[in-house]
Amino acid sequence: MKVTFWLLDINSETANDSTELWLWGIDEKGNRVLVIDGSFVDYFYAVMAEGFDPSKVAEEIRKTHGTATVKLEVTERKLFGKTVQTVKVYCRNPAEKAKLARTLRNLEGIKDCLEDDIRLSMRYLIDNNVVPCAWHEVDADEEESTQRVRADKVYAAKSPPKLLEKSDVPSLRTLSFHMTCYSREGTPKPDRNPVIIISTAASTGEEKQFLPNTGNNDKALIQEFAAYVKKLDPDIIAGYGTNTLDWNYLRERCRTLGIKLDIDRACTEPHTSVYGHVSLTGMANIDIADFADRFPEVKVKTLWNLAEHLGVAKTSESTVIEDVDFADYWDDKQKRIALKQFSMDSARSVKGMVELLLDFAMQLSSLVSLPLDHVMTAAVGFRVEWFLIKHAQKIGELIPRRVEQPYRPYAGGLVLKPQAGLHENIAVLDFKSMYPNIMIAYNLSPDTYVSPKEPEPASGVFTAPEVKHRFRKSPPGFYKEILTYLIGVRGEIRDKMKKLNPEAVEYRVLDARQKAVKVITNAAYGYAGWIGARWYIKPVAEAASAWGRHTIQTAISMAERAGLKVVYGDTDSLFVTYDEKKTRELEKEIEKELGLDVERGEVYVRIFFTEAKKRYAGLRQDGSLDIVGLEVIRGDWAEVAKNVQEHVLEIILKEKSAEKAVSYVQSVVDELKQRKVPFRDLIIWKTLTKPVDEYAVKASHVEAAKALKNKGWRLAVGDKVGYIISTGEGKLYDRAKPHVFATIDDADVDYYISKQVVPAAARVLEFFGVSEEDLLKTATQKKQAAKSLMEFMK
């Protein structure tokens, strides 16, 4: 019979010489199905050394390793664009694949073995064009018993599933949860601290809260939660920070309590996958924290900061309860109510974020072919790589092994020195997707690179400026094909979207799709220059940036020839004096001359540059500010300083009144002196980028981290540490206090005035004749300062 299903998860099961691929999905009727394919045979390639006959080598392999192999095939493949002879070695046991490949590398006539590092489940997806988060049709027989697993139907596939065009998404059951643990000694430890609350919010609308029956006894709590998960049988289980914290905690806690957390669809426990995320067989475990890097404007990546940014929760001082206070809240009858509410609200926020973000994850998953639970935990480089791998398989290009490479830097984009001060009426010209389009235009690819020792191919070559790397003109390289496809597809999607109502489900799905496509397109250049890349060829990235510099240089000359003044530029953008007719002509001329599309970006009514590159603030025509690079948008400055700078910029750009800005700054300084600012506006957040004892120098955030650790708080690399500078003796790092252990009365307001607020304000105001000293002047001195300022402005 034919079964149509949408693929949610895949895993492989190997037992007694048989290997099965388990495809978990949902059929058109909403049944949860498991399709088992036992016919796939894992393999790798043995690449022949120069001058060896593959059939003879195959014979030798058969003789020496016949029992480990099922079948041997002589085939031709390509490696970095060059044809190679190979023997495809089918393995009896997938677990022994890498070992067999290692042995065969030493066999005479074999230069190398490749693709033994591709895991079976990925191999299956790639080879059969089976795609996660997409519909397939499979010819299969229904199995009688579904006892081993939690599924409505189990099928045995008679052949691999076929991908269908159908682009809708079935209705998925999701369960969002939030877990709270009790500890009076810092970060809770699963061997001694209980779980006190688990709140859940399901897509069905059902909400639950699991609490200890008596005291802090959490055994029944966890068992009830586990039973509920099994009963609800969600397709997606989501939380915040669950990949790094909750699942491990629950697993450890269950071990301590002697209970089994067999909640997944194969009735096994959550397991840490080789890729680092936690996997629940047959369902998708989603950690919303893994989506946080899509929102760089959220500096401190907490559940609540992200939820508020996404508009799924409104936070106020009272909503959020800090981890340090959990135990106090729990132990106080009145406050416990608030803690329970907080937990429930957290689960609801997770649910809200899932609803907003899942579309993107599913589209990215199907685009790059990584299963849904893995795609968001995978780093950008790996997402690009899996997309490349899928295409490589189609065109017969072998997947290179990841080899350790020495780091060799190369020159990147060109950044112009800005014309400092205020400018009126400035337009930005941007090259559209400059690097991808350069790679397409000059056929830059790992498989088109012509090394210096090679003769020029018949097609001729493109030679990059400055660096002189050569790339054959034809046939098209594999990056060119991929990038052309991605850019084309994104255009098609966006055209389709224009005809749809933005409220429609289809519009949302398409929007998620085009975002996923854009992410991969934009990361291709970075991938090319990444030493960890399987297809790393430094000249590819180096040539792309060299052509980029050449492109922008040429555009600058053309702009100046056209009589447009260039006030700034960075990599693929030019800031020019705006003249409707001249810029339009320039855009056309650039496109004709360079073959790259230019689009007019922002047109600023007024823009302010400091002398520094990559830092400016512009006033848009709609009255909003566009602030770039300055303290306002940095996460490592105290909020009080950022607010002041933002307000100063607004006054300068809208009213051009340095005088007004100065008195505003002075008013904030006064408030600070009286400690009349919210405490949280004094917190400085910095990331721990390595373990605390590996720092070469003493630093405030590291000292604050040490203080937290001393009180039992577990801090991981990548965590943000919030601290304030307190009054007292010594260096700044001696006076840094974790914000959770401090109050406004501890704060050294002089530090905040002289090292935060005033420098941030002066960064802007010094271009209007205002010094840091002017900003520190008292009220009586203000009038004098204002007078001389008015002279200056004239």
Place this chain on the structure above:
DNA sequence: GCAATCGTGCTACCG
């Protein structure tokens, strides 16, 4: 002997 200067480490930004 001490303040000014400079190099280094570090973080977070831009495109």
Place this chain on the structure above:
DNA sequence: ACCGGTAGCACGATTGCG
């Protein structure tokens, strides 16, 4: 575990003055 270019702070060693 995507690239290079860049700013700017704190720290701590070095320099320069006399």
